[in-house]
Amino acid sequence: MTTPLLKVDDLRIALAGDGITYNAVEGVSFEIGRGEAFGLVGESGCGKSITALSVMGLLRRPLSLGGGRIVLDGEEIQDASAAEMRRLRGKRIAMIFQEPMTALNPLSPVGRQIAEMFVLHQGASWREAMDRAEEALRQVRVPSPERRIRDYPHQLSGGMRQRVMIAIALACGPDLLIADEPTTALDVTVQAEIIDLMAELCAAKGTAILMISHDLGLVANMCNRVAVMYAGRIIESQVADAIFATPSHPYTRGLIDSLPRLGERARHGRQRLTEISGVVPSIQAYPAGCRFNPRCPAVTDICRTIVPEATSLPADGLVRCHHHG
Amino acid sequence: MAEQLLSLDDLAVHFKVGSMLAGGIKTLKAVDGVTLDVKPGECLGLVGESGCGKSTLALAIMGLLLPTQGRIHVGGQRISGDTPPDRMEMARTVQMVFQDPYASLNPRQTVRRTLADPLHLHGVGDKAEVEARVIDMMAKVGLRPEHADRYPHEFSGGQRQRIGIARALILKPKLVICDEPVSALDVSIRAQIINLLLELKDEMGLAYIMISHDLGVVEHVSDRVAVMYLGRIVEQGGWQEIFEDPRHPYTRALIAAIPDPFHRAAATVAGAKAKGEIASALNPPPGCHFNPRCPMKADLCTAEVPLLEAVAPGHLAACHFRDRII
Numbered sequence: 001m002t003t004p005l006l007k008v009d010d011l012r013i014a015l016a017g018d019g020i021t022y023n024a025v026e027g028v029s030f031e032i033g034r035g036e037a038f039g040l041v042g043e044s045g046c047g048k049s050i051t052a053l054s055v056m057g058l059l060r061r062p063l064s065l066g067g068g069r070i071v072l073d074g075e076e077i078q079d080a081s082a083a084e085m086r087r088l089r090g091k092r093i094a095m096i097f098q099e100p101m102t103a104l105n106p107l108s109p110v111g112r113q114i115a116e117m118f119v120l121h122q123g124a125s126w127r128e129a130m131d132r133a134e135e136a137l138r139q140v141r142v143p144s145p146e147r148r149i150r151d152y153p154h155q156l157s158g159g160m161r162q163r164v165m166i167a168i169a170l171a172c173g174p175d176l177l178i179a180d181e182p183t184t185a186l187d188v189t190v191q192a193e194i195i196d197l198m199a200e201l202c203a204a205k206g207t208a209i210l211m212i213s214h215d216l217g218l219v220a221n222m223c224n225r226v227a228v229m230y231a232g233r234i235i236e237s238q239v240a241d242a243i244f245a246t247p248s249h250p251y252t253r254g255l256i257d258s259l260p261r262l263g264e265r266a267r268h269g270r271q272r273l274t275e276i277s278g279v280v281p282s283i284q285a286y287p288a289g290c291r292f293n294p295r296c297p298a299v300t301d302i303c304r305t306i307v308p309e310a311t312s313l314p315a316d317g318l319v320r321c322h323h324h325g
Numbered sequence: 326m327a328e329q330l331l332s333l334d335d336l337a338v339h340f341k342v343g344s345m346l347a348g349g350i351k352t353l354k355a356v357d358g359v360t361l362d363v364k365p366g367e368c369l370g371l372v373g374e375s376g377c378g379k380s381t382l383a384l385a386i387m388g389l390l391l392p393t394q395g396r397i398h399v400g401g402q403r404i405s406g407d408t409p410p411d412r413m414e415m416a417r418t419v420q421m422v423f424q425d426p427y428a429s430l431n432p433r434q435t436v437r438r439t440l441a442d443p444l445h446l447h448g449v450g451d452k453a454e455v456e457a458r459v460i461d462m463m464a465k466v467g468l469r470p471e472h473a474d475r476y477p478h479e480f481s482g483g484q485r486q487r488i489g490i491a492r493a494l495i496l497k498p499k500l501v502i503c504d505e506p507v508s509a510l511d512v513s514i515r516a517q518i519i520n521l522l523l524e525l526k527d528e529m530g531l532a533y534i535m536i537s538h539d540l541g542v543v544e545h546v547s548d549r550v551a552v553m554y555l556g557r558i559v560e561q562g563g564w565q566e567i568f569e570d571p572r573h574p575y576t577r578a579l580i581a582a583i584p585d586p587f588h589r590a591a592a593t594v595a596g597a598k599a600k601g602e603i604a605s606a607l608n609p610p611p612g613c614h615f616n617p618r619c620p621m622k623a624d625l626c627t628a629e630v631p632l633l634e635a636v637a638p639g640h641l642a643a644c645h646f647r648d649r650i651i
Contacts, residue, residue: 043511159602187374188538189599189618192582214512221584251513258516260545262583266569270545272523273516279481280511295513 004031005175005208006055007071013050013059014066015283022283023066025051025232032176037199037209039219039240042229043280048212051229052178054078055210056095057085073175091121094169098181100161104153110164111137111149117171136167140197159190166198173205180212195222216255220244225316228252231281231291238317248319251276251292290322298323330499330532331363331386331419335395338381342607353607355381357556358395360633365499368526368533370547370564372540372579376606378556379536383502386534388415400499417447420493424505426485430477436463436488437473440495447496458495465528466491466521483514487521494525502534507542519546540583544568549639552576555606555614558633562640572642575599575615613644621646 013025025047032038042048053059055070057080070078072092077085089095097103105113114136115129124132130149137145140163153161162182169177179198183191199222202209213219219226220240227237228249236249247253257274264271278295281287287294293303302322310318338356343349356378363369373379384390386397388410397404400418404410423429430439440459449455460470466487477485486506493501503522507515523546526533537543543550544564551561552575560573571577578599599618604610610617616626625645633643 043513157602187603188540188582189374189578190602192584192598193600195584215584216512217584255512258513260519260541262541262544262568262580264541265544266565273520273545275516275520276513277517279483279514 002033003074005034005036005073006032006210007069008051008055009069009071011051011054011068011070012066013047013054014064016062016064017284021066022286023232024063024283025054026066028068028229028232028234030227030234030237032208032210034175035203035206035208036225037202037211037223039211039213039223039226040229041213041216041219041226043214045231045280045283046229047232048229049180052095052180052210052212055176055178056089056093057082087121090117090174091172092174093176093178094172094174095178095180096162096165096169096182098184100158100165100185101153103165104161106153109150109152110156111151114149114164114167114171117168121172132171133167136171137164139170139201140164140167142167158186159194162186162194163197166194166201170201170205170207174207176208176210177202178210178212181214182211183218184213184215191218198222216243217259228255231286232283233291233320234318235292235321236317236319238313239315242313242315242317248313248317248324249292249321250296250298250323254295254297290320328365329362329398330365330367330400331361332398333359333361333386333395334398335360336382336385336392336397337394338378338385338390339393351607354556354609355606356385359553359556359558361551361558361561363500363532363534366526366530366532367548368535368546370543370550371534371536371553372538372543372550373553374538374603376555376603377553378606379553380504382553383421383504383534383536386500386502387419387421388412413447416443416498417496418498419500419502420496420498421502421504422486422489422493422506425509426482426489427477427509429489430485430492432477435474435476436468436491439488439492443492443496462491462495465494465525467517481514482510483517486510486518490518490521490525494529494531497529498531500532500534502536504536505538506535508537508539515542522546540568540579552579555604555609557614557643558641559615559644560642561633562637562642566637566640570640572636572640572647573615573644574619574621574646576642578618621649 009029011025011028012023015022015024028051040048050063054065065078069076111130111133114133118124118129118132134145134149137148142148142160142163183194211219211223223240226240226243227234230251236252247256254276258276276295289305290303290308293299308320308322310320311324312318336356336359340353341350342353343351371379392406402410437459441455444455468487507518535546547564550564550567551558554575560576577597581597601618612627612629613631616622631643631645633641635641636647
């Protein structure tokens with residue numbers, strides 16, 4: 001078997017609280033192959049974004065890496081120095097964020113922010129870099145890029161800003177693009193365009209994607225494989241099609257069943273939505289055993305005491321549930 | 326014809342923006358000629374993207390913004406540019422549930438105070454009756470009596486939205502405007518709130534205007550649906566007509582934009598997707614506002630504003646090619 005592009009192994013992220021350290025993420029393992037699109041899905045607070053930040057080496061206090069390995073292309077990077085990480089970021093791994101306005105520098109024209117990538121990572125001259133920035137803007141289909149490179153972020157719409165972010169992220173042809181809720185702040189019709197653009201550019205350049213979102217539908221459409229996180233752990237991971245056809249964890253099933261789906265009412269009439277009872281637990285009060293147990297319809301005694309081990313599913317899938325199926 | 330609870334007649338709300346010094350004063354037509362009805366007990370889904378005027382429309386119906394042109398009839402009151410509504414009467418007729426239950430509750434008021442104050446204001450003087458109605462309303466939205474003395478920060482997002490719903494319903498309004506009521510909530514909580522809203526609607530005979538960009542939610546709850554684009558209604562009709570036989574290309578683009586993992590083929594309806602972004606409401610394109618993004622654009626679309634006309638009884642679309650089936 002070829003080495004995966006990114007291997008995250010038994011990742012633990014510590015959150016320093018008032019004298020106590022909590023595990024915001026624990027036992028998270030996944031692999032992403034070259035050019036593969038991998039989705040990490042979960043609700044707010046489940047640890048999906050900080051998992052991505054740990055891969056970028058961007059965890060800051062009170063968060064820190066508590067254990068585990070992050071291997072990029074055969075090389076362990078979890079203990080890499082700040083200088084080494086700075087060389088990797090932008091060049092080998094790039095990231096785009098939910099809110100492009102806060103991720104872009106408001107005081108610098110967008111062309112300059114793209115060109116910076118070529119200057120810093122490839123030693124290009126500013127003159128050459130600005131030409132390539134214009135080309136990069138054209139690739140993300142910003143209209144009249146020759147004028148737009150001189151615009152400041154506030155002069156662009158939300159969708160255009162996210163295109164600029166994508167241009168910056170893909171400027172140096174990274175091996176891995178991390179997209180953290182890249183379209184949540186955008187309108188639905190714009191969202192569809194940005195997702196298509198991202199998928200198309202990454203496919204053309206062979207860039208792998210780690211897509212982070214709360215929207216299971218969006219992720220399943222775009223990704224080859226999907227992992228579902230709940231309260232700091234991966235509870236299920238499967239091939240994208242399979243996760244909808246045969247969800248194995250009660251939480252995944254609950255998520256899929258609880259969303260009103262287009263066309264459902266026309267086919268079956270209006271039915272009461274299946275609710276997931278209770279609320280997402282807070283990190284200070286994660287329940288013992290399976291963390292979903294207080295909300296689970298199939299809970300038994302074992303779920304309240306013993307953390308379920310991973311069970312294999314067909315096609316490299318896995319599920320962590322005592323009563324999966 | 327059934328008595329309408331709400332009817333909007335050619336409603337427009339315009340704002341003056343800019344200054345004489347900086348480029349002159351422009352008119353922003355946030356709502357531009359909207360005609361719409363809501364019957365008692367009916368749920369109207371209102372769909373559109375940011376900047377299309379949904380929220381301005383909601384505020385006008387609440388009586389918080391006066392129309393620039395046209396009239397609003399709601400529960401026996403008539404509002405127009407020169408006849409402002411009676412606020413107290415309006416509060417007993419129309420109420421609103423807001424998107425963000427963190428920002429829309431007073432952090433310094435207990436649940437009891439949040440729910441009792443409107444009753445005091447509206448002349449329910451008897452202490453025992455106020456208490457009974459508060460506790461009853463809390464039970465209706467799934468809160469326990471001991472929650473009454475807690476503050477908003479002690480609740481989760483879903484529970485806060487229950488408080489927001491209770492506050493909207495405590496005066497027994499006839500119409501409730503729900504502005505993205507679940508989009509700020511955790512995905513696993515949304516079904517609880519949608520089910521609750523539907524139960525309360527049946528129980529209390531409420532009419533809803535459900536504003537949402539989540540078409541799955543809109544289809545699930547609505548009896549009729551109106552689609553807005555840059556201040557105008559571009560299509561309206563029964564929920565089944567809108568979702569199964571959409572006639573405006575913008576409606577089709579909205580539906581095509583939803584990632585549907587169950588019907589992947591349908592999710593990429595060829596040619597249905599919109600291109601580009603919404604134009605500025607300050608400077609909308611001439612003719613049909615959607616024309617720069619439309620896959621069906623023709624010369625006629627830049628020259629003439631398409632009227633909102635019937636394709637079938639009760640199903641209207643503002644498109645020159647509303648009869649062209651794709």
